[in-house]
Amino acid sequence: MSKNYTYDTQRAFDFLNSIGFVRMAGTAEELKAAEMIRDDMLAAGIDARIEDFTVQDVDVNTATLEVLEPYTASYTVTAYKGSGCADALEADFVYIEDAFEANLVDVKGKIVLVNGFLRLPLYKKIIEAGAIGFITMSGDMLDKMEESDLFTRTLRAPLRTLGLIPGANLRVCDAFDMVLRGASRVRLSVNTKLADRTSRNVVAVIPGTASDEEICFTAHYDSVEFSTGVYDNGAGSVILMELARWFAANPARRTLKFIWTGSEEIGLEGSKAYVRDHADELDKCRFMINVDVGGSVLGKELCSCTADETVTTFTDTFMKINGYAMKVDRDIYSSDNMPFADLDVPAASFFRVGAPGAGHIHDRNDIISLLSAKGLEKTILYVMDYADTLANAVVFPFERKVPADMHEKIDNYFYKKEQEEAKKKAEAK
Ligand SMILES: [Zn+2]
Structure with missing residues (x-):
């Protein structure tokens, strides 16, 4: 030294x-x-x-997600801060994994579920493919329910420049449930208002x-x-x-x-x-x-x-x-x-x-x-x-x-x- x-x-x-x-x-x-x-x-x-x-940050940030077909259920979600707003938006639902090309051929007018974190290239693909809403997942399948924190994500400014659609985040265990049970039609509401x-x-x-x-x-x-x-x-x-x-x-x-x-x-x-x-x-x-x-x-x-x-x-x-x-x-x-x-x-x-x-x-x-x-x-x-x-x-x-x-x-x-x-x-x- x-x-x-x-x-x-x-x-x-x-x-x-x-x-x-x-x-x-x-x-x-x-x-x-x-x-x-x-x-x-x-x-x-x-x-x-x-x-x-x-x-x-946000003054208002609430969201709900319901599955309508082929079963009915509602899942706890958080609104994406600064995403688009929607009042009971009903649409077909599709799980597009990591949004590879073949995942994206038939998502126009649908609400999509993607793996993990929403980075700009992924959001760009979703927007360009014509999706009208998005859902991400966070947490770990092995989390005990009482320790499973549901994060509130933000649609950051660079992503917002690409266009706004409503977005929500849900627990990975709930995403798993939706995919396993074949959720095909959902209703999504998102209310978010940015504030300094x-x-x-x-x-x-x-x-x-x-x-x-x-x-x-x-x-x-x-x-x-x-x-x-x-x-x-x-x-x-x-x-x-x-x-x-x-x-x-x-x-x-x-x-x-x-x-x-x-x-x-x-x-x-x-x-x-x-x-x-x-x-x-x-x-x-x-x-x-x-x-x-x-x-x-x-x-x-x-x-x-x-x-x-x-x-x-x-x-x-x-x-x-x-x-x-x-x-x-x-x-x-x-x-x-x-x-x-x-x-x-x-x-x-x-x-x-x-x-x-x-x-x-x-x-x-x-x-x-x-x-x-x-x-x-x-x-x-x-x-x-x-x-x-x-x-x-x-x-x-x-x-x-x-x-x-x-x-x-x-x-x-x-x-x-x-x-x-x-x-x-x-x-x-
Ligand atoms: Zn750090």
Whole structure:
């Protein structure tokens, strides 16, 4: 190790435990967590503040689903936030699995059931095939009924540009029942009304001693429905708090900006708001470090560099020389690094992935008992060492640019082409 870093893994773990409540985008609980992070940083003498931004949620969101033929039953469903509305829409029903070509030949005018999560390419197929309603499924067939959480999904903005039809989500066990019993005609009602909410980033700036250049750090502190989000990503949040404390006491050559983002889970809204609201400072940002998921007792350390080969090679070499066990690759990572990399800020995302069966995200199994102070320690130490090396580099070793192959992946990730097409189509009408 190059330096004797000071940090307190028990303090980090205790704070993590204290924010271990559901912290969904734009809610009072998310605000509470933001205030706790800000206040803890202020108490440590770090100038942290809360920055508001607007996200979308719903004022009204209800749905019902009944099977009319060949049996009658009703299933509990949740409305897709921001989907189309329908009042007792009756139609034939068809299960189209993953919407392969042959699944789509006869769905015009029907309500369709699809497997799992609704990503843009899947929604596009459904719309283009002429379906008039959609149903997705969530959960696990092995869930006990009393532990089977029915998630409320959102039809995100890029999907909405393709056209609106009513949508609902139901438990996978109910989807199973419908398919097994051959449901063929259904009645679907959906009422959903979008509304603005305020979400927040917490931002702390630690001025550099000898350079105008900056490095940004992100970790999202929000969680999803039913999840205490300690592994994803209270852990990354407390890891950044330890880094902020170290650098406040040991200022680096470069200015360091710590950003605890809100609303990551509903589409990276916090980091998008940050790069939008701080556009005039962003040319000084040479690099960004994102920490998303950590603290698991059983797991492994990974890094994705959304950058060129020089970053990947340096990162891999750095970890090996210093004896940090980690696999480094060059790729995109679905988190707050993306809006930065989209604007040519090279990014490294660090994540401690739980061993199979020992790390759960986005459900009620993301719990503190799978994590430990020691589970946080490795990540704290190597991110601190890595960040310290870059923050104090005499000459910054990487270009401020993201190569074309990464941009192509980023554009695909944000569905830029599809959104452009949808926009053109709408304009032509
Ligand atoms: Zn996350």
